[in-house]
Amino acid sequence: MGRLPCCEKAHTNRGAWTKEEDDRLIHYIRVHGQGSWRSLPKAAGLLRCGKSCRLRWLNYLRPDLKRGNFSEDEDKLIIKLHALLGNKWSLIAGRLAGRTDNEIKNYWNTHIKRKLESQGIDPQTHRPLNETSNKNSSPAKAKPTAPTVPKSISFATPPLGFKYSVFQVKAKSESIEGGNDSSSDMTTDEQQQQQHELNLELSIGIS
Incomplete structure (x- = not known):
């Protein structure tokens, strides 16, 4: 259940x-x-809302209210308090005798x-503008990107000579590994020589 209004606005x-x-x-104050602003209007014989009476007294009628332009000392104090408290105008007004929070807020936005x-x-931030702009415009660090790997690799069709050489070398290799009679009679030096010729033919066929 919400809080009851301080007065009936229909009769104010x-x-x-x-x-x-x-x-x-x-006179009443x-x-x-x-006292209580909720009961003050009725006790003072006013057809006003309690909030209206409070604002009227604080902003216009209280005897310690200061009128006129702000002094240089007040400007410095407002700037100092704003750096500590931010936009808490009621707290700032509590430290400036005779000034209201609404008055200080308006003076801040229009002058200070x-x-x-x-x-x-x-x-x-109460810091130099160039320092603030540099922080806002500083580029973000680039994230390291993973190296791209090609999805597929295509090879050109080899020439006919390449196919012929491969088959020729393959056949010769099978004859050597099969252990036929001619190769079995070879000496170790002869087999090494034939293996060298095989590798040579293979390299020529690939090129």
Whole structure:
């Protein structure tokens, strides 16, 4: 079950606050303090939402509210706090007396952000812009690729002379290995000589 609304919006005023409403809110808070914003509108006699009363008081009516342009010291403090806290405007406003979070956020986007960019500083990282751009544009390391292996290897058709020489050498080789009578009568030197001729014929046939 969700949280109940702080008031019935059907019976509340909307739009700009009147001077009479501002005076009622200021008088009640001076006498009773802020208290609970949910019950404050009814106790102060205002037909307003509790959230509307809170924002009206914090952003426009509280006595310590600072108006006017931001000083140079405030600019430096905002930049320093933004570098530590980021876009947490409510925390930043808590460290600047009299300034609201919405006011600081608007001032950051309209003035300080452009000021930092003109000085070559990234408003988000608070580092030099060229350093940020170099990191973003640095090429990724190329992954090593595996060597390509051809799927198939095709050979040209050998010449007729090659086939003839192969058959001739094969036949001679079979005659030697078969141990026929002529080869069995050969001496070792003669067999080596014949093997040399066989290898020679084989090389000539392949070329």
